[in-house]
Amino acid sequence: MKLTYALTAIGLAVATPLSALAATIDAVMYKNPQCSCCEAYAAYLEQNGFKVDIKPVNNLSQISSDAGVPADLEGCHTIMVDGYVVDGLVPVEIVKKLLTERPAITGITLAGMPAGAPGMGGEKSETWTIYAFTKDGKAPTVYATE
Amino acid sequence: MNSRSIRFLTRRGFLAVATAGAAMSLPLRPARAYAVDERTLRAAPAQAQFAGPDRAPTPTWAYNGTVPGPVLRLRQGQPVRITVENSLAEDTTVHWHGIRLPNAMDGVPGLTQPPIAPGASFTYEFTPPDAGTFWYHPHADSLVQLGRGLAGALIVEEAEPVAFDRDLIWLLQDWRLAAAGRIAGGFGSAMDASMSGRVGNLVTVNGTAQAVQSVKAGERVRLRLANAALARMMALRFEGHRPVIMAIDGQPCEPHEPEDGRLVLAPAMRVDIVLDMQGKPGGRYRVIDDFYDSLAYTLATLAYDKAAPLRAHPPDAPAALPRNPLPEPDLANAVRQEIVLQGGMMGGGKLAGVGGMMGMSGMMGMNMKGMTMPGMNGTPAWAINGVSMTGDGHAGMAPQFTLRRGVTCHLTIRNETAWWHPMHVHGFSLSVLSRNGSPLPHRQWQDTVLLAPKDTVECAFVADNPGDWMLHCHVADHQMAGLMTVFRVT
Numbered sequence: 001m002k003l004t005y006a007l008t009a010i011g012l013a014v015a016t017p018l019s020a021l022a023a024t025i026d027a028v029m030y031k032n033p034q035c036s037c038c039e040a041y042a043a044y045l046e047q048n049g050f051k052v053d054i055k056p057v058n059n060l061s062q063i064s065s066d067a068g069v070p071a072d073l074e075g076c077h078t079i080m081v082d083g084y085v086v087d088g089l090v091p092v093e094i095v096k097k098l099l100t101e102r103p104a105i106t107g108i109t110l111a112g113m114p115a116g117a118p119g120m121g122g123e124k125s126e127t128w129t130i131y132a133f134t135k136d137g138k139a140p141t142v143y144a145t146e
Numbered sequence: 147m148n149s150r151s152i153r154f155l156t157r158r159g160f161l162a163v164a165t166a167g168a169a170m171s172l173p174l175r176p177a178r179a180y181a182v183d184e185r186t187l188r189a190a191p192a193q194a195q196f197a198g199p200d201r202a203p204t205p206t207w208a209y210n211g212t213v214p215g216p217v218l219r220l221r222q223g224q225p226v227r228i229t230v231e232n233s234l235a236e237d238t239t240v241h242w243h244g245i246r247l248p249n250a251m252d253g254v255p256g257l258t259q260p261p262i263a264p265g266a267s268f269t270y271e272f273t274p275p276d277a278g279t280f281w282y283h284p285h286a287d288s289l290v291q292l293g294r295g296l297a298g299a300l301i302v303e304e305a306e307p308v309a310f311d312r313d314l315i316w317l318l319q320d321w322r323l324a325a326a327g328r329i330a331g332g333f334g335s336a337m338d339a340s341m342s343g344r345v346g347n348l349v350t351v352n353g354t355a356q357a358v359q360s361v362k363a364g365e366r367v368r369l370r371l372a373n374a375a376l377a378r379m380m381a382l383r384f385e386g387h388r389p390v391i392m393a394i395d396g397q398p399c400e401p402h403e404p405e406d407g408r409l410v411l412a413p414a415m416r417v418d419i420v421l422d423m424q425g426k427p428g429g430r431y432r433v434i435d436d437f438y439d440s441l442a443y444t445l446a447t448l449a450y451d452k453a454a455p456l457r458a459h460p461p462d463a464p465a466a467l468p469r470n471p472l473p474e475p476d477l478a479n480a481v482r483q484e485i486v487l488q489g490g491m492m493g494g495g496k497l498a499g500v501g502g503m504m505g506m507s508g509m510m511g512m513n514m515k516g517m518t519m520p521g522m523n524g525t526p527a528w529a530i531n532g533v534s535m536t537g538d539g540h541a542g543m544a545p546q547f548t549l550r551r552g553v554t555c556h557l558t559i560r561n562e563t564a565w566w567h568p569m570h571v572h573g574f575s576l577s578v579l580s581r582n583g584s585p586l587p588h589r590q591w592q593d594t595v596l597l598a599p600k601d602t603v604e605c606a607f608v609a610d611n612p613g614d615w616m617l618h619c620h621v622a623d624h625q626m627a628g629l630m631t632v633f634r635v636t
Contacts, residue, residue: 032342033438034438034566035492037491037492056440058342058378059346059347060337061332061336062322062324062330062332062347065332071522072519074336076337076341076491112519113491
């Protein structure tokens with residue numbers, strides 16, 4: 001699997017102009033070692049200008065909780081990117097919006113594994129709500145819908 | 147078999163009845179000539195020092211103050227009475243995992259006994275028919291009680307002793323520790339429940355991290371391995387050694403080396419191996435667990451003393467252990483039953499509509515803030531044959547199927563999920579016939595049968611023990627979140 005991503009990355013390097021390469025955004029993904037959807041999501045991010053360092057962990061829910069993700073809004077993996085936490089299968093436009101707007105929050109999350117989300121199979125069947133959360137005990141707020 | 151009549155009595159009450167009975171009928175009871183083995187286990191908060199005295203202690207729950215609990219060594223065919231005292235602040239029970247015993251002694255709250263309330267006690271009485279490696283653990287609030295340390299080894303010694311140079315037990319526990327060595331909260335997380343369970347970040351051997359096992363060159367050791375983790379699968383490799391599997395889940399099999407020398411041990415499974423210590427005097431050899439890709443670690447180290455080898459040549463190949471008195475299935479006249487495991491993450495929406503308990507479309511798309519996520523705090527994330535039984539056991543669990551006493555049940559277990567499941571059957575050992583259509587070569591009997599994603603396993607057992615028996619995944623989060631069922635033997 002890792003080889004596939006390495007090859008994808010090389011492919012991108014060859015096909016992408018230098019200016020875009022310079023803008024590659026480094027991200028670290030913590031994921032369950034046995035979950036394959038997360039790897040597909042990482043590949044999706046890499047096709048969209050990110051460089052994802054995949055770290056399989058057995059205590060994902062602990063990492064996600066320590067990162068401030070509310071227990072009832074856990075996504076299937078946790079990503080640290082440019083000072084923010086991005087949890088779950090958030091569409092890349094919304095991740096980029098977060099990194100451009102830079103709001104005063106800890107991160108955003110798309111709970112669970114909705115059908116049709118990037119990395120998942122299936123058809124999108126409902127509106128997704130991406131929540132913003134902080135570590136100060138305040139209730140999560142809606143950051144975006146898709 | 148023991149009487150069911152003692153099920154609601156405390157130890158004191160039981161002894162009073164027993165004494166009265168003995169007084170009245172002493173001349174008719176020659177069986178009282180031998181002493182009944184009496185033991186006590188007290189479940190209470192305790193402290194453990196996993197990484198030596200220099201590190202902060204970890205608050206745990208423990209039997210008799212130690213993590214793991216004391217090794218209970220019983221004798222095959224000899225009755226035992228074990229009184230369990232509950233000094234926890236919540237209900238508990240004890241399940242004698244793998245022991246074939248009367249239903250009322252099986253330790254499942256609501257199903258086989260009322261739970262033991264805080265401050266109360268319950269006396270379990272049984273006569274272990276099978277020699278081998280078993281273990282004991284709570285069957286109430288299992289995820290938390292097992293995850294905080296309540297577990298111990300139960301060894302039933304052969305009626306006729308079997309000789310090895312040494313007999314060792316490694317009870318393996320997996321802890322999810324947070325800062326300052328405390329056990330992390332967050333039991334019942336939705337992601338743990340619907341993925342691989344609450345796997346921890348520290349594994350101990352008999353309560354010690356980075357355990358060092360001293361050994362002598364040339365000795366032949368019977369090493370009993372018991373995986374008492376909540377969820378962690380293990381695949382052990384013994385550097386420089388060739389373990390031979392002698393028994394699985396307490397039941398002797400034909401001695402054989404594991405495939406690729408890698409010993410797979412799922413939660414609740416036990417494997418007895420023979421290790422011929424053929425390393426160099428003074429040498430050190432690692433025991434590595436590499437089950438999870440890129441997360442291998444050293445579980446323990448075999449440390450040889452410097453003495454000359456105990457014997458010049460390794461002994462002959464080990465002889466099989468004596469078989470236990472298991473009833474042989476009559477496959478030609480068997481009743482067929484099938485158990486299908488469903489749900490979990492990446493389950494392809496298989497859980498849609500499960501049990502009618504909630505809209506399980508949530509499994510595939512849950513952005514409904516305010517609704518409980520499937521799997522969270524024991525809400526269903528899994529099902530067996532379309533029904534999610536959650537929790538640890540409770541009254542009114544309708545049997546999935548009923549077997550007439552004495553019939554052979556040919557049981558097919560089919561894993562439709564994307565995850566691993568060690569399926570535990572209470573009260574019986576199963577003869578494992580085949581995996582994905584291939585016969586199993588080593589005459590294996592198991593009470594905890596591991597299924598890889600999409601595996602199908604065929605097994606058989608004689609329904610010789612009446613009662614309502616539980617069958618569940620021993621990844622504690624999976625059990626709590628619906629991967630559990632009950633069958634009845636009339």
